[in-house]
Amino acid sequence: MNRFIQYNPVKWIFGKGSINRLQAELAVYGKNILLVYGGGSIKRNGLYEEVLGKLNDDQVNVYELSGIEPNPRLAVVHKGVEICKKENIDFILAVGGGSVIDSAKAIAAGAKYSGDVWELISQGKPITEALPLGTILTLAATGSEMNAGLVITNTDTNEKIDWHSQYVFPKFSICDPTYTTTVPRDQTVFGIVDMMSHILEQYFHNGEDSNLQDSFSEITLKTIIETASKLLEEPENYDYRAKMMYAGTIALNGTLQSGYRGDWTAHIIEHAVSGIYHTPHGGGLAILFPIWMKYALASQPARFKQLAVRVFSVESTGKSDEQIGNEGIQALQQFWESLGVPSRLSHYGIDSSRLEEIVDRAMIRGEFGRFYPMNRKKVMEILQAAL
Amino acid sequence: MNRFIQYNPVKWIFGKGSINRLQAELAVYGKNILLVYGGGSIKRNGLYEEVLGKLNDDQVNVYELSGIEPNPRLAVVHKGVEICKKENIDFILAVGGGSVIDSAKAIAAGAKYSGDVWELISQGKPITEALPLGTILTLAATGSEMNAGLVITNTDTNEKIDWHSQYVFPKFSICDPTYTTTVPRDQTVFGIVDMMSHILEQYFHNGEDSNLQDSFSEITLKTIIETASKLLEEPENYDYRAKMMYAGTIALNGTLQSGYRGDWTAHIIEHAVSGIYHTPHGGGLAILFPIWMKYALASQPARFKQLAVRVFSVESTGKSDEQIGNEGIQALQQFWESLGVPSRLSHYGIDSSRLEEIVDRAMIRGEFGRFYPMNRKKVMEILQAAL
Known part of the structure; x- marks a missing residue:
């Protein structure tokens, strides 16, 4: 066998009704939450309302960043970083598939970095901190919900680059297969x-x-x-x-x-x-x-x-x-x-x-x-x- | 499939030469280290000297607790807790098999608890903190190196009880199969x-x-x-x-x-x-x-x-x-x-x-x-x- 180091601190919360853990998991991270999601699917299937309902119970301040597309792009990551810095975001909650989660990870890294987050990704720079993030998974595909990797596309340069950092492991991932039953x-x-x-x-x-x-x-x-x-x-x-x-x-x-x-x-x-x-x-x-x-x-x-x-x-x-x-x-x-x-x-x-x-x-x-x-x-x- | 929550933040460092990671892993935890081990086997096979060599390089203060036996006992856990409290231990390093690791976990919990650690174990009490610990595994058996469980025997009452807490997950476990080649x-x-x-x-x-x-x-x-x-x-x-x-x-x-x-x-x-x-x-x-x-x-x-x-x-x-x-x-x-x-x-x-x-x-x-x-x-x- 080869040598290896294996480390994966994601709390994997799997199964029907997992979302009931959301408030307890969020409780330790502060009040300002950036909710990151994609297009309209979570509005159509009711998940958006369900998440907001859980968050409102907690009297947290919810900021939103929507419109994440497949092959997620740097521009929206920049937008997210800006919100984090301006609004003193404490925690990023990604609700979606791999593109949403990858974007949230990039935003988490960028929010704690003084330069442009693209420097980190394109130059493979290491970091020493990131905002904490969690996920609610809506698509079985990339595995990003339980690893430390992301892939972001810079449409200015046509570069699509993967980057990894242990600081962007989600703190938790709520994986309820129910949310995937309406995936096309x-x-x-x-x-x-x-x-x-x-x-x-x-x-x-x-x-x-x-x-x-x-x-x-x-x-x-x-x-x-x-x-x-x-x-x-x-x-x-x-x-x-x-x-x-x-x-x-x-x-x-x-x-x-x-x-x-x-x-x-x-x-x-x-x-x-x-x-x-x-x-x-x-x-x-x-x-x-x-x-x-x-x-x-x-x-x-x-x-x-x-x-x-x-x-x-x-x-x-x-x-x-x-x-x-x-x-x-x-x-x-x-x-x-x-x-x-x-x-x-x-x-x-x-x-x-x-x-x-x-x-x-x-x-x-x-x-x-x-x-x-x-x-x-x-x-x-x-x-x-x-x- | 059933619902579950899976969480395991142990950094699993596997393979020949893994001990070379020891200093880097310890660096963040402070200077006072309690080294916990069993009988003479780690002295016979040279591991004791090797570990001390790594620790001395770091100018840390090493305290020792040896003599952990199979079916580890409450008495030695009490002794360890006492050392931790008296010497302001920052980190517990368990070098051995499951008994040594389980004892170290119990000591880690007891060191941050005002009452008797046996109350925690025998009454299944939850905790909110423990001293950080790491392990160097010398026996393939219990799996304690990568979980949050322990089993301790109270020889006064003949009770042998298991207990679990996420706070006693080892921070890292160095698992070099070389150290098991001399196991009888x-x-x-x-x-x-x-x-x-x-x-x-x-x-x-x-x-x-x-x-x-x-x-x-x-x-x-x-x-x-x-x-x-x-x-x-x-x-x-x-x-x-x-x-x-x-x-x-x-x-x-x-x-x-x-x-x-x-x-x-x-x-x-x-x-x-x-x-x-x-x-x-x-x-x-x-x-x-x-x-x-x-x-x-x-x-x-x-x-x-x-x-x-x-x-x-x-x-x-x-x-x-x-x-x-x-x-x-x-x-x-x-x-x-x-x-x-x-x-x-x-x-x-x-x-x-x-x-x-x-x-x-x-x-x-x-x-x-x-x-x-x-x-x-x-x-x-x-x-x-x-x-």
Whole structure:
């Protein structure tokens, strides 16, 4: 086993009625609360009123920042930082999915930083403090509710960059699957692709003797696959939504990673693409991940074989590891296509005109790919294969 | 899935050389450190010198409390609390296995409590603060390095009681498998029985739709079983020790529990037995757990069947659930006996003379057993079957 440090102080409050903990959790953090949310979905499903009701009981001062979009943008983070500084915000409450939570994390960091928060993110600067934040999750997807990462897009520079700091771990995350029963099909599906991609990114590592951790990942992937079709048939089924929400959180809260550092190439290339084209993260991953897999297959076929056999039950008799691995990749691709996601970048109107720019963005922090090392040439080949 | 709150803020520092993080982790907690350890093993294997070397580099004031025994006792906790109060201790560093860590947790709570720490433990009183503590683990067994529980024995009253508080979570736990390579065979084996029992206690719950969590538990059990025989043949093998240390921590750090509350009958009865007889915890569990399983089997045979088939690969064709479950229990018992643990309380010189007293102790907090409810009569029957 590899060496590791695992630290995750988020209080994970899971299940029906979890919101009843909200006041008790908030009580220690002060009176000025910035409520961060997205578009109108939490107003349509009643969650907005429910949260405000809980907050008013507490006689707290609620400030609001709404309109967070998918692929959340720096501009709205700046707006949030300004409110925090002006109104002496004590606590940020993010109500939404990964974009809302990521924005809240960036605001929390920026509120305690004298310079521009984009300096922190773009230069990967460490911090020593941030405003405390908590979340009420409304979408099973990114896992941001129980980790210390965020991804923000600067639309001025077309940069979409991830950043991590232990100071932006949510203090608590209220994860009630009820709030996800009205999530539209396309967002549900993109969430499924996103959480599966997180598991796969970690699964493709170069550590040895990882059978126990591998098995955890394989079972979680199988559970997601088995649950997905049932959930899409019965989108309001609490139990299916609960299983998916649970899987989305453990996919990226450290449980599946201990000691092994994953590849993350597909994510890095996807960020470069959607930083320019603002395509849905899940859609981009659904296109790029299988193509990366085919590209990396020959370098370490045994790992792909293991995934194929253990997750997709590919029959292995009489086949080479590479053949078996390839059948596993095809099975993944077919599963994602069965959910209705695109398999080509052209679906989003992306052609070869800006590929060099995408490669530049992907390479901005230098070479990457812990399982299968990347360089400019390889990134370009993957993009061309994805058009 | 069930509702749950999962919170575990321990920084888990795992692997060879983890001790090099010690000074950085300690730096924020002040200068007066109470070093808590057991007998001579950390002096024999050089760890004591290594730790002192790290601490002296930092110019901290080190106070020592040694001589913590298995089934740690209230008297030594009292001694530790006294040192903390007298010397203004800032931080407690526990170097050892579960007994040392549990003692350190009790001292941490007692140091910030005006009354007798036994009031907290025996009356299950909540606290609002404790001294910070950290651990350097030397035995893969109890999981105490990454949870908020402790078990202390009061030898005046023969009470052995568990207590939990979020304030006694270690701030960090340094888990270097190297320090376990010299653990004697009997302690290694008792550790294996202990961690397997923790998983099994949680596995026997009444929640529904737990296939994902069940699978995590089953894989961890299988990994422990597969690793145990290899480890006993090559006790100094780092990789086997690493796998066992990792398994011992995840067995009781929340990973395998999410949403499901286990039975814990075997532990409660074992604590009652060893509170009086001071028998090894792992030895008592090895005797009592299979007997409890046989006793509970008929109430919910499907759960025992699942364990038998998935962990012990029991062939199920043409057999009733109860038959299959019973073969699984036998397989567990045989595995534990193959490690050399006892299967009868008489092995420890326990006869029927004090059974009523043991039952009294077990029932002290009222009826228990979430999977299979217990009462006086049933506890007595289990004890009689275990003699």
